[in-house]
Amino acid sequence: MQVTTKGIVLSSIKYGDTSLISRIYTDSDGLKSYLLKGILTAKKGKLKAAYFQPLMQLEINANHKNKGTLESIRDVKVEYHYQSLHTEMTKNSVVLFLAEMLGNSIHEEESNKELFQFLQASLQWLDNHDKIANFHLFFLLSLTKYLGFYPDTENFSASCFDLVDGVFVDYPSGSAFITDENLVLFKQLLGTNFDTIHSIIMKKTNRQELLKSIVLYYEMHLQGFRKPKSLAVLNEVFS
Known part of the structure; x- marks a missing residue:
């Protein structure tokens, strides 16, 4: 099921050499875990590793299978741009x-x-x-x-x-x-x-x-x- 929802990143851990697994608390479905394939080496594309820092507020377009497995994100943008949270x-x-x-x-x-x-x-x-x-x-x-x-x-x-x-x-x-x-x-x-x-x-x-x-x-x-x-x-x- 394709879902567009706001989400708050709780954690992101490295998976293999190029990917991340990010746990995001979503407005639509509570806690979800996403596999972000190749995000650490991708020079182009809509998904950037910087978006998945702790407590980032995002708007994500995701595929939710809701089977207890890792979900996937199609598109993402920053929903609220912090001014000081990650710099001070x-x-x-x-x-x-x-x-x-x-x-x-x-x-x-x-x-x-x-x-x-x-x-x-x-x-x-x-x-x-x-x-x-x-x-x-x-x-x-x-x-x-x-x-x-x-x-x-x-x-x-x-x-x-x-x-x-x-x-x-x-x-x-x-x-x-x-x-x-x-x-x-x-x-x-x-x-x-x-x-x-x-x-x-x-x-x-x-x-x-x-x-x-x-x-x-x-x-x-x-x-x-x-x-x-x-x-x-x-x-x-x-x-």
């Missing part, structure tokens, strides 16, 4: 980390337009703003709304956040929880939006500890989730 070192580090997190979190081959629109708008916001030190924390917390394990805020005034059960409690049931100064910042993140995340002031140690807790939260609530290799690099960038 800090933003590029965020992009690599978030692409890995998304690749480890999203597996459904079905359309989820709300999730797609969230990713689309969030990445465009990141591209157009400079005060981004807290962006990845807020992005990952917001993403849990679409993945089905957003923190339950019913007991918001409690003194701990239990990572296992995803609830605020006064007495956590296990050893994985957020408390004290980090809890205050965690609650502030839950109560903000992209345009005000810069107003949350936190030390580098708090930012690193919160990120570690949020990644652990993903590990606990997503089957098969793997801790991203780029986590250490991101912590170094924001230190």
Whole structure:
């Protein structure tokens, strides 16, 4: 079936000497994997390797067999042209980390337009703003709304956040929880939006500890989730 859809690149890996396999989250069909034959050596043609960098926003014309095999792309164009995401070192580090997190979190081959629109708008916001030190924390917390394990805020005034059960409690049931100064910042993140995340002031140690807790939260609530290799690099960038 021939499909024209918007898509966000999650990853691209080399296949043989001349080709790529690219995993793209599409608006029409969720996660799809495409074999891009000969793209690394092609001097002409509509498909260029530069289009398949992490988190690129594309419009693709593809053939979808929907049989669980690699699909093919007939034509592609950039749907949104980033100005800074792949050229500024800090933003590029965020992009690599978030692409890995998304690749480890999203597996459904079905359309989820709300999730797609969230990713689309969030990445465009990141591209157009400079005060981004807290962006990845807020992005990952917001993403849990679409993945089905957003923190339950019913007991918001409690003194701990239990990572296992995803609830605020006064007495956590296990050893994985957020408390004290980090809890205050965690609650502030839950109560903000992209345009005000810069107003949350936190030390580098708090930012690193919160990120570690949020990644652990993903590990606990997503089957098969793997801790991203780029986590250490991101912590170094924001230190």
